[in-house]
Amino acid sequence: ATLAEAFAPDTDYRKLNNPNSPKIVTDHQGYALYFSRSVIPYFRGEEPDTWCRLHTYYKHIGIYAFRPSVLREITDLPQSAAERAESLEQLRWLEHGYRIRVLHTKQSTIGIDTPEDMDKAIAFLRSTRMA
Numbered sequence: 133a134t135l136a137e138a139f140a141p142d143t144d145y146r147k148l149n150n151p152n153s154p155k156i157v158t159d160h161q162g163y164a165l166y167f168s169r170s171v172i173p174y175f176r177g178e179e180p181d182t183w184c185r186l187h188t189y190y191k192h193i194g195i196y197a198f199r200p201s202v203l204r205e206i207t208d209l210p211q212s213a214a215e216r217a218e219s220l221e222q223l224r225w226l227e228h229g230y231r232i233r234v235l236h237t238k239q240s241t242i243g244i245d246t247p248e249d250m251d252k253a254i255a256f257l258r259s260t261r262m263a
Contacts, residue, residue, distance in 0.1 A: 133233040134164070134222070135193035137240060143189075145171075145180035152245035154192040154220055156234055164232040167192055167220045190234070193241055196222075206230065 136156050139148055147153075151169035159165055166172065175183045183189070198206075212227035214220075222232060242253045 133197040133235060135195055135237050136190035136234050137193055137237055139184050139189045139191060141185045143184040145183065148184060148189060149180070152249070153243065154218075156190045156192050158190070158234045162234055164222070164226060164234050166226070167218070167222050169218055169220070190236070192222075193237065194243070202230070 134156075136158075148155075149171050154167050154169055155172055156167050157165045157172055171180075171183070171189070173187065175186055178186060206225055206228075209224055209228050212224045214223040214227055225232060242249070242256060244250050244253050
């Protein structure tokens with residue numbers, strides 16, 4: 133299992149299109165269909181800054197829950213083509229037939245994927261200690 137948070141309807145395309153914030157598409161039962169650094173789905177014929185008002189996009193929160201037996205199995209899987217292309221390890225599991233349950237959260241997190249993200253996280257922590 134993993135977590136996802138909805139992008140706000142007023143999210144601009146620049147933020148939605150950030151490759152350091154992977155997106156998830158799920159099926160109707162709440163299982164992951166695909167993870168991508170690109171914006172999926174693509175809204176053909178619509179202005180990109182309107183996409184979050186037209187569809188609920190979900191960003192992946194990089195935390196997982198595994199059964200011990202599954203964790204042992206997936207560590208032995210060979211890297212997959214989609215994983216190499218996107219640099220997202222969870223695609224390996226999907227391509228090998230594993231299902232990933234996606235639970236939604238409204239709790240925002242601070243993702244640290246770049247040096248700039250680290251600077252923002254440190255600034256946030258400093259501001260909360262002083263409050």
